[in-house]
Amino acid sequence: MDNRPKQPAYQRESASTDERIDDLLDRMTLAEKAGQVTGTWAGTLRETHDLDDVKEAIDDGHLGFAAPFGWGGALATTPEDAVSAVEELQTYAREETRLGIPLLFSVDAVHGHAYVSGATVFPNGLGAAATWDPEGVEAAAAVTATEVRATGAHQNYGPTVDVGRDARWGRVFETFGESPHLVGALAAAKVRGYQGEGSAAPDGPAIPTDRVVATAKHFPAYGEPERGEDASPVDVSEYKLRNTFVRPFERVLDAGVASVMPSYNSINGEPSHGSAAYLDRLLRDELGFDGHVVSDWNGIRHLHEDHRTAVDHADGVRQARTAGVDVASVGHTPHADRVVELIEDDRLDEATLERAVRRVLRLKFDLGLFDEEPEDAADETDAVETLGAPAHRERALETARDSMTLLQNDGLLPLSGDEDVFVGGPNADDLVNQLGGWSVGRDEGVPGKTIREAVADATAGTVSYVPGTTMNEAIDIDEAVRAARDADVAVLALGEGWYIHEFGPEAQAGSETGEWPTRSDLRLPESQRELVRRVHETETPVVGVLVTGRPLIVDWMAEHVPAILMAYFPGTEGGVAVAETLFGDNDPSGRLPISVPRDEGDLPQHHDALAHPTPIGVDEHPDSYDPLFEFGHGLSYTTFETTDLSASVAARPGGSGEDDAPTDRTVRVSVEVSNVGDCAGTETVQVYARQRHASRVRPVRSLVGFERVTLAAGESERVEVSVPVKRLGFHKPREGHVVESGPYRFDVAGASTTLEL
Structure with missing residues (x-):
């Protein structure tokens, strides 16, 4: 007879994830649940790195997240110190707490694991976007994920999915630029690079041990603040909100992004961190997001300190939790304490907290953090060899070359x-x-x-x-x-x-x-x-x-x-x-x-401005879009010619064409590209579309597709760009996404053709 104590279900790797979550939730106190969805950090602009403070927060607040990598203007953490910090804190959480729930470590590795010395650092967002190369962006993100995971972190606070519409804004460098389509394509590629085949879906594939949880930020509209001032309000119509700012987020959700971060600002007078309209009804109910929502730094505190939609910290915590924020990224012990107080005072439904805890525990189980010997356990030697590895730096050089x-x-x-x-x-x-x-x-x-x-x-x-x-x-x-x-x-x-x-x-x-x-x-x-x-x-x-x-x-x-x-x-x-x-x-x-x-x-100035009338008293319409250098501009040392533009409607991949709904079809835009210069070069075929007549005012032109092609001197190639018909549609208030019939004009390199849909 085996008299050994029976191992709890949540510790048995043979049990199903749902069984393990249910068992652990039944064992957790209210304080432990509140702490599990609260994070803290170590490392400051003064270059301190005190892990004892984090341990104290784990003891007092039962915290479940930590960011121990430093940030900002600090001296770089060495790979050895990064791994040592993670190991020390993880061992403490596993061995010195009642239930041994492991920590999830997060980091702002926006364009590389750049707070750790020796790491590969890629061009920032605008530079990466200048490559117009989703495959390259995905490969770069995979390198970053590998280096981040090598030091023991599990979640990266990226990609930035904001559409950068104002050059005055201090965060425009983080974005992939001004085009919703380009931003969406590259942000989705970055999600695939970070997460591999992993996704947010409970029944989806787990994130591999050499990849990280991606976090799409800053939902839903952050890239065109008043005066260009960071975190200042955005007053925007539903039409613009959905057709400009939300569209790229739809792309990253389709790519399976596991986490979403709200924006600091208020939108139409409603702070994102306290908005059930944005975080629950739009993000979850309408767009179908099934991962966890993590607050931006002090986004929850801003509700009472700056936005003043909450009377105090506790009220702000209540607003954020009720709206749909699952994790307070750096809420520290005070946040966890407020959650407990709110539930005990019947001001917050405990079921709301349990939903958030369940999402977090599922993620930790899926990442293998509860395994007796986690496959991704950080190792100092491996971290030193991984960060800045020759192949990684070569990838960074390729990205930098392509961005010039x-x-x-x-x-x-x-x-x-x-x-x-x-x-x-x-x-x-x-x-x-x-x-x-x-x-x-x-x-x-x-x-x-x-x-x-x-x-x-x-x-x-x-x-x-x-x-x-x-x-x-x-x-x-x-x-x-x-x-x-x-x-x-x-x-x-x-x-x-x-x-x-x-x-x-x-x-x-x-x-x-x-x-x-x-x-x-x-x-x-x-x-x-x-x-x-x-x-x-x-x-x-x-x-x-x-x-x-x-x-x-x-x-x-x-x-x-x-x-x-x-x-x-x-x-x-x-x-x-x-x-x-x-x-x-x-x-x-x-x-x-x-x-x-x-x-x-x-400013703001962008290629997809809406059509509008000629001002009174002006005989000739002024060009509303007349920048010094246009969106999509860039010269080569060789010369390309683009000829024989055509467009046709085809069935969706795998479809017959006869039974397909119109929105399931694809427009195939085809063009002959010739390198008529003296050296090899890469051209980006850019496809712009305009709906000739519509029930709402539509852009004069907007980017709907692109394809890179590299040609030797004297070489030609037929390039086809596939544009899903659905991409030509728009969100219409009270009606949802519509694709209207009629003529659409497609432009490539100065040539145009019209297609009836």
Whole structure:
């Protein structure tokens, strides 16, 4: 007879997930349930990393989530320290708490595991979007997931699914740009990269041990705040909300994203974190989301501290929980305490809490965190070998290469490789600025080369370097001018410094007014403009390289500087990608994912503006969309010709065509692309559509599909872009999604064709 104590069902790996969850819920106290859906963090901008505080929170608040990787401007955590912190906290949760419920670790690895030294850091959102390459974005996300999981984290707070509609906004660099279609396509690719085959569905495949939980943020509308100020209100019609901001979220939900994060702001007077209309009725009931909703940082506290829709912290917790927030990401012990008090006072239904706990426990079981020997247990040696592995850095280099966007070129580029080069500007020799936001604010332990270092490696000539200016203060412009006068070409790396929306070093403010990072002035600071003017006056040809998180107004440069290369925040391998592009080893294939305005007065400005009448007294309709550089623009070192455009309607894949509903069909847009230049290159075929007549005002044109094609010199290829008919429809208030019959015009590279649907 076996007298050993019977193992609880929740600890038996042979039991079903539902049995394990039910058994554990029956054993949990109210306080343990409240803590299980509450998180905390370790690491601050002051570079502290106190795990004892986290252990105390586990003891007092029974917390179930932790973010121990640091963030913001902190020094990078070493891989060894990251793994050690995770192991110490996980061991404590498993062995020193009553039920031994493991922690779930989360991190903001927005474009790489960038708070851990040696990690691979990719171009930030706009740079990744400039590749117009979903497969590349998915591959990059898979690298990030592998590196994050190697240090013991399970959930990544990304991708950003916001549609960036205002360049003044301090978070536009995180987005995939201004097009709902481009944002949705790339964000869905990133979800697939993060989660692999895993999904949010209870009966869906589990997330593999080398991937992470993806978090789509910031639902439902965050990318066009008033004045461009982060977290400021959005007052938007249902028509625009659904057709612009929610559409990309539909794509990531279809991709199986396991977590969603609400936005900080209020929408039509209703804060997202306290809105059942957005988090319950729209997200869950209508869009069918079945994962967990996690709060943004202090999003719940904002309800009473800033939005003032709650009378105190407890009331804010009640609002958020009732609205549909499952996890308070950094609620700490006070949040868990408020949940207990609210339920004991009959101000919050315990069933609401249990639904959230059930979602969290299911995720932890699916991730294998309760297994006696978890397959994904972090190992210091493995973490060191995984982070920044050669194959990972090669993927980052490929992404950076593909992001390089040549805005203009009068024949100066590519350089021959024999020139004497002057390199200047505040971003020429600064790895931190090259990484951009959501990275460490110091360069210790950061791999990669700066632009100056990579240019020196690329030319057989001499390289002189004088910065000439900090981000906004001239320091040695006269010396820079003398060095530039003696060179064959001047490469000026200009733009912005490192920032993370509302956080960062004030000295790197990007505007003359000192605003940061929200900017009403999108021009280069005066010291940078002076450097460009003075070097231009030497008659040495100038290449302007823009290292920036947003489109900047560079009208003077566009008129006077021969070549301008948009490098975005290109990551650890960005210096090499810039140099390879300057010297012709990389043909620039990036295309703008966001419009570059002529003036701040034009904002917001985007390619898919709604049609509207001619103003009274104006004989000729002014062009409402007339940016300095258009959405989708980008030059190559070769020349492409696009001919023989056609469009037809086909049955959906696997369908007969006869019984298919119209919305199940696909428009096939086909075009012949020829490389008639002297070198190989990559072209992005961009398909825009316009509904000729509709029951609501529709965009003058909107991106509905795209396809990249790489061709050798003299090569041609027939390229087909499939556009689901459903994508041509729109959300109509009170009617839902509709696709109206009638003529639709399809445009590709200046050619157009019309199709009747």
